[in-house]
Each structure stands twice: as structure tokens, then as C-alpha cells.
Amino acid sequence: MTLENNFINHSKEYIFLDNETLSNQRDKTFNKIFKKNYDKKNNESLKHISISDLSNFDYFYKPKNEDSKVTIIDKYNYEIRVVNGICKNYEDDNIKIRNLTNLDFKSFLNQDNNNLDDIIIDFNKIFLNSGIFFNIKSNSKLNIRLIHNTSDNFTIFQNNFINFKKKCEVQLEEYFNLTHNSINNINYNTNIEEGALINHNIFQNFSNSNKLYLTSNTVCEKNSSYNQNTYNFSDGFVRNFHNANLNGEFANASLKGCFFLKDKNICTIKTNIIHNAEHCVSDQSYKGILNDHAKANFYSNTFVSDNAQKTEGYQLSKGILLSDNCSFFSKPELRIFADDVKCSHGSTIGPVDESALYYLRSRGINKNEAMKMIISSFIEEDLINLDNNIAEQIIYNLSIYLNSLEND
Amino acid sequence: MIFLNINNLNVSIEGKKILDDFNISINEGEVHAIMGPNGCGKSTLANVLAGNEEYEVSSGKVIFKDQNLLDLNIEERSQKGLFLAFQYPVEIPGVNITPFLHASINSKLKNDKKPELDNLSFAKLLRKNAEELGISSDMLKRSINTGFSGGEKKRYEILQMSILNPDLTIFDETDSGLDVDALRIVTEGINKFKDSKKSFLIITHYQKLLDYIHPDYVHVMRNGKIVKSGDISLASEIEASGYQNF
Numbered sequence: 001m002t003l004e005n006n007f008i009n010h011s012k013e014y015i016f017l018d019n020e021t022l023s024n025q026r027d028k029t030f031n032k033i034f035k036k037n038y039d040k041k042n043n044e045s046l047k048h049i050s051i052s053d054l055s056n057f058d059y060f061y062k063p064k065n066e067d068s069k070v071t072i073i074d075k076y077n078y079e080i081r082v083v084n085g086i087c088k089n090y091e092d093d094n095i096k097i098r099n100l101t102n103l104d105f106k107s108f109l110n111q112d113n114n115n116l117d118d119i120i121i122d123f124n125k126i127f128l129n130s131g132i133f134f135n136i137k138s139n140s141k142l143n144i145r146l147i148h149n150t151s152d153n154f155t156i157f158q159n160n161f162i163n164f165k166k167k168c169e170v171q172l173e174e175y176f177n178l179t180h181n182s183i184n185n186i187n188y189n190t191n192i193e194e195g196a197l198i199n200h201n202i203f204q205n206f207s208n209s210n211k212l213y214l215t216s217n218t219v220c221e222k223n224s225s226y227n228q229n230t231y232n233f234s235d236g237f238v239r240n241f242h243n244a245n246l247n248g249e250f251a252n253a254s255l256k257g258c259f260f261l262k263d264k265n266i267c268t269i270k271t272n273i274i275h276n277a278e279h280c281v282s283d284q285s286y287k288g289i290l291n292d293h294a295k296a297n298f299y300s301n302t303f304v305s306d307n308a309q310k311t312e313g314y315q316l317s318k319g320i321l322l323s324d325n326c327s328f329f330s331k332p333e334l335r336i337f338a339d340d341v342k343c344s345h346g347s348t349i350g351p352v353d354e355s356a357l358y359y360l361r362s363r364g365i366n367k368n369e370a371m372k373m374i375i376s377s378f379i380e381e382d383l384i385n386l387d388n389n390i391a392e393q394i395i396y397n398l399s400i401y402l403n404s405l406e407n408d
Numbered sequence: 409m410i411f412l413n414i415n416n417l418n419v420s421i422e423g424k425k426i427l428d429d430f431n432i433s434i435n436e437g438e439v440h441a442i443m444g445p446n447g448c449g450k451s452t453l454a455n456v457l458a459g460n461e462e463y464e465v466s467s468g469k470v471i472f473k474d475q476n477l478l479d480l481n482i483e484e485r486s487q488k489g490l491f492l493a494f495q496y497p498v499e500i501p502g503v504n505i506t507p508f509l510h511a512s513i514n515s516k517l518k519n520d521k522k523p524e525l526d527n528l529s530f531a532k533l534l535r536k537n538a539e540e541l542g543i544s545s546d547m548l549k550r551s552i553n554t555g556f557s558g559g560e561k562k563r564y565e566i567l568q569m570s571i572l573n574p575d576l577t578i579f580d581e582t583d584s585g586l587d588v589d590a591l592r593i594v595t596e597g598i599n600k601f602k603d604s605k606k607s608f609l610i611i612t613h614y615q616k617l618l619d620y621i622h623p624d625y626v627h628v629m630r631n632g633k634i635v636k637s638g639d640i641s642l643a644s645e646i647e648a649s650g651y652q653n654f
């Protein structure tokens with residue numbers, strides 16, 4: 001189906017159809033894409049993504065919310081199942097979660113916009129068909145598993161709002177368990193209030209018939225901490241675009257991730273951290289293993305405004321290339337307008353270190369095992385700081401990936 | 409059995425000839441020392457024997473334990489009982505010493521069709537050998553050579569040798585960087601092995617090590633070949649007046 005047909009035929013599913021301002025905005029965005037009125041050349045959101053692929057798809061959205069669920073395992077542990085973009089409306093002393101309705105137009109209008117050139121966000125605005133409001137209340141200490149499921153060939157265009165209220169402490173584990181031929185274009189607006197401490201682990205693991213475009217904009221207030229880790233074990237396309245604004249002093253944000261790619265899979269990543277306050281720390285680092293014809297790119301950006309003294313900002317990209325035909329392109333950027341800052345970026349991308357391989361083999365370890373040892377160590381060096389259950393999932397998926405190498 | 413026989417070995421790297429009709433024969437239980445000026449090709453010889461694929465062997469033959477060594481890949485040579493203690497051991501961050509050495513000894517045992525060591529018996533063996541070499545148990549928790557001092561790296565090479573128990577050990581300047589205690593421990597280790605059927609090829613710049621070990625033969629190497637062979641008195645000659653007479 002063409003963009004135009006989808007636009008005309010599926011306008012009824014647009015969430016804010018009743019709102020004139022947003023409907024007009026939607027028309028404008030559609031026209032921008034339709035008339036190709038955007039930067040085509042230097043558009044980071046179009047790296048490895050063709051506009052015709054984005055525009056031609058079979059729109060399908062007929063959710064029933066009977067399978068979505070909120071399970072309270074105990075006072076500290078929640079499991080929330082979102083099915084085809086729909087959640088179960090629920091509230092207690094710790095959390096409140098509900099589906100977005102057209103009455104939420106104000107939040108939508110006022111959302112932070114770091115993504116002016118982002119074509120994926122334009123598509124999200126044109127076809128928006130679902131959204132979730134999620135509040136985690138002040139002082140709550142929780143472990144939350146948030147699971148996204150799809151059934152049939154759903155096309156989900158979702159805009160979510162998460163508010164972590166003051167001083168809550170949350171371990172959020174998010175799973176994208178996608179099936180069929182689903183397209184998932186999901187945009188998060190996250191607010192981390194004063195003193196809130198959030199660890200957010202995102203597992204992306206699905207077959208190559210699915211696509212996930214994940215975007216997030218996170219605002220960190222004073223003394224808050226946001227640690228995001230994306231783990232991409234998918235055979236399907238994943239894009240991870242994540243932004244964080246450090247708006248209050250002594251806040252920190254880290255946007256990290258790792259990915260294992262093979263065949264012709266593609267992964268496209270962009271992180272962006274804006275320091276607007278003093279004494280904040282940020283970290284952007286991605287690590288990948290690539291084989292066959294896989295491709296990855298990683299744009300990282302640190303912006304330090306003139307009032308953000310005592311900033312620390314780090315960027316790092318690391319990659320192991322297992323074939324001559326794979327590639328990992330990384331482009332770090334720093335824009336600094338304050339004078340008292342510590343910022344750095346580094347990048348090491350290349351094949352497995354031959355001298356290390358030689359050393360291990362010279363002790364009788366066969367080439368394949370030696371390769372595995374080196375690749376595992378590359379991933380495992382980061383695991384010591386993680387919860388066991390997270391580390392185990394990474395090790396498990398790494399072993400699946402390593403075994404697939406052997407069968408080539 | 410032919411233990412080690414190198415016959416007219418020619419080796420180059422990046423088009424540059426390094427070993428030039430190199431010959432040597434080592435029997436079971438013998439200790440040979442090679443001395444020679446910087447750049448004459450000592451490490452090249454050691455690495456070619458260990459199977460390093462960067463070097464190009466243009467002609468020549470190497471027999472090790474009746475087998476054509478050049479037919480074997482790196483790990484097969486090790487499994488067959490050849491061990492090279494590197495001049496510059498590489499750091500491998502993230503690969504922990506203990507499981508690495510465990511995998512290493514088991515690959516050898518498997519090749520010898522002997523039962524592999526379980527975790528406990530390996531841990532015991534490792535602890536005992538490490539203690540003898542003055543290696544702390546803290547060090548055994550670290551990544552291979554990562555952040556080790558020069559001397560620690562050398563000690564760790566010897567620890568690996570003591571675990572793998574090879575038939576032929578090549579020491580490439582293992583004595584450089586060792587303190588006196590470590591040097592004593594190494595030489596004791598070698599001497600302990602010497603009366604058995606183990607053989608050694610010791611590359612060194614210093615007479616001191618040889619004084620402790622009493623090698624059966626000392627060879628002088630220049631420009632990629634052995635130019636003189638003799639006994640330990642050659643080492644004193646070199647110590648006194650350098651390589652100009654060779």
C-alpha cells in the first residue's frame with residue numbers, strides 16, 4: 001500500500017482525529033513526506049533506511065485488549081503486558097497505567113521535540129494509533145517487567161508517556177517479543193523527576209519479519225539518574241534513537257547498548273545527550289559484534305550548554321567485525337559551550353585481535369574456541385555491574401549467536 | 409625417534425629474509441641455548457616453531473617427534489607438546505586466566521587421550537604450581553597478562569609451562585625482566601625437569617641464566633643462522649667481547 005492510500009484509508013485510527021490543531025499538524029507532516037520536502041542527504045534517520053520501504057506497507061490495526069494484563073507478583077514486582085499497543089488500565093498506590101485517549105492532546109502537543117528531522121517520528125505522527133500513559137508514583141521502589149507482544153501483522157504507531165515521580169527507584173525491564181510481520185514505531189517521552197533512580201534494560205529479540213523503530217526522549221531533573229541499556233539480539237531490523245536532557249544539577253544519564261548482528265541485518269543507532277545544568281554526568285556507549293553482511297551505524301552526540309559547568313560526558317563505540325563484508329560506522333560529536341568540562345570519545349572497531357588469537361591457540365586452544373573466548377570477553381567485561389538475571393540473558397543470547405557462527 | 413630437527417629453514421616476513429638456511433638438532437632431554445645480537449632472528453625462529461602464520465616459510469623442513477611440524481597448525485603444535493614462553497606476552501583483557509588455562513590443559517589431555525581435569529583437581533594443581541612460582545591467588549583471578557608487570561608476565565608464562573608440562577619448551581628471553589628470586593625459581597624449575605626427558609631451547613642475552621642451568625650446547629646466531637656451536641664457554645666469550653668475533 002502506498003503512503004497516500006494508507007493515509008486516506010486509515011485516518012479513522014488516528015488518535016487525535018477530533019483535535020483540529022493536531023489533525024492539521026498531521027496533514028502538514030504527511031505533505032512534507034509526500035512532497036519529499038525534507039533533508040534527504042544528511043538525514044541520520046534515513047541511514048540504511050529507504051523512504052520507499054517506510055512508505056509502502058500494509059497498514060493493519062485492529063486491537064482487542066483482552067490479552068493485555070497487569071500482574072502484581074508481589075508488592076515490589078509488577079508485570080505489565082502490552083498487546084498490539086494496548087495496555088490494561090490500572091492504578092494502585094505505586095503505579096498508574098492507562099491507554100492514551102484523544103483527551104490527552106495537550107501532552108502530545110507539549111512533548112519535547114528533539115526530533116525535527118526525524119522521518120520515523122514523522123511517520124509516528126501521521127499514523128499514531130496507540131499510546132500509553134504510565135506513572136510511577138513518588139518514593140515507590142519497584143521492579144517492573146514491561147512486555148510488548150504482537151499478534152498478526154500489526155502496524156503499531158505508538159506514543160508513550162512515562163513519568164517517574166520524585167525519588168522513586170525503579171528497575172524497568174522492557175521486552176519486545178514481536179511475532180508475525182509487525183512494524184513497531186514507538187516513541188517514548190520520559191520524565192525522571194528529582195531524585196528518581198531508574199535502571200532501564202530493553203531487550204529486543206525477534207525474528208527478521210519484524211521491525212522495531214524505538215525512539216525515546218528523556219528529561220532528567222535534579223539528582224536523578226537514568227541508565228538505559230538496549231540489548232539487540234534480533235534478526236529483525238532495529239533502530240534505537242535515544243535522547244536525554246539533563247535539566248537539573250547532579251543528574252546523570254547513560255544511554256548504552258549492545259547488539260549481535262548477522263546475515264543482512266541492519267541496526268541503526270543514535271544517542272544524544274544535552275547538558276543543561278551543572279555537575280551532570282553522561283555516558284553514551286554501544287558495542288556490537290557483526291558477521292556476514294550485517295551493518296550498523298552509531299551516531300552519538302554530546303551537547304554542553306554554556307551554563308553546564310563541571311560536566312562529564314563520555315562516548316564510546318566498540319565493535320568486532322567477523323567478516324570482510326560487515327560494517328560498523330560510528331560518528332561521535334561533541335559540542336561544548338562551557339569551559340569547565342571533562343568530555344571524551346573513543347572508538348575501537350575491527351576484526352578479532354590476531355595476536356590474542358595466536359596467544360590462545362599457542363596454548364592448545366583451537367581457533368574456534370579461542371575466537372569464542374575473545375568475543376565473549378568483549379561482551380562479558382560489562383556484565384559485572386549488571387543484575388544476575390540480566391547478565392544471564394545476555395550470556396544466553398551470546399551463546400546462541402556464537403553457536404550460529406560455528407554452523408556457517 | 410627424531411625429537412627436533414630443523415633442516416635448512418628459510419623464513420621471510422614482508423619479503424625480508426630473516427632465517428637463512430637455519431639448522432639445529434635437539435634430542436630428548438637436552439638443553440640448548442641460543443645467543444645472538446638484536447634482530448638476528450631468534451624470536452622469528454621461536455614463532456615459526458610455534459606456528460605463527462605471519463611468517464612465510466619458503467623452504468626447509470622441521471621434524472618434531474617424528475612428525476612434520478610445519479604441517480600442524482598452532483594449537484596442534486601445542487597439543488603435541490611444544491611450548492613457547494613469549495618474549496612479549498600479549499594482554500588479553502576479559503579472558504580470565506583460570507578458565508583459559510583449564511581449557512588449555514584439557515585440550516592437551518584430550519589430545520593425549522587422557523581423562524580431562526575437573527574444576528577441583530585443576531584448581532588444586534593451579535594453586536600448587538602458582539605457589540611454587542610465587543604467584544598470588546589474587547593474580548589468578550585476573551585477565552591474561554592484563555596490567556601485569558614485566559616480571560609478572562614472565563612468571564605467568566612459566567606457570568603455564570608448568571601446567572601444560574610440554575616436551576619442548578622454548579624460552580624467548582624469559583630471563584629478561586625477572587628479579588633474582590624469580591630467576592632462581594625458573595632455573596630450579598628447569599633443572600628439576602632436566603633429568604627427565606624434557607628438552608629446552610633457551611634464547612637469552614645473559615650468561616647468568618646459563619650459569620645456573622648448564623646447557624648442553626650454546627649456539628651463536630647471526631643474520632638468521634647459527635654461526636658457531638659449543639659449550640657454555642661461548643657464553644663467557646660473548647659476555648667478555650660481544651659478537652664481533654663471530
Ligand SMILES: Nc1ncnc2c1ncn2[C@@H]1O[C@H](COP(=O)(O)OP(=O)(O)OP(=O)(O)O)[C@@H](O)[C@H]1O
Nearest residue numbers: 421422426444445446447448449450451452453495
Ligand atoms: N612483523 C614483522 N614485520 C617486519 N619485520 C619484522 C617483523 N617481525 C620481525 N621482523 C624483523 O625481523 C628481524 C628479526 O627479528 P626477531 O624478533 O626475530 O629478532 P631477535 O633476534 O629476536 O631480536 P631481539 O634480541 O631484539 O629480541 C628484525 O630485523 C625485525 O625487525
Ligand SMILES: [Mg+2]
Nearest residue numbers: 450451452495
Ligand atoms: Mg627476540
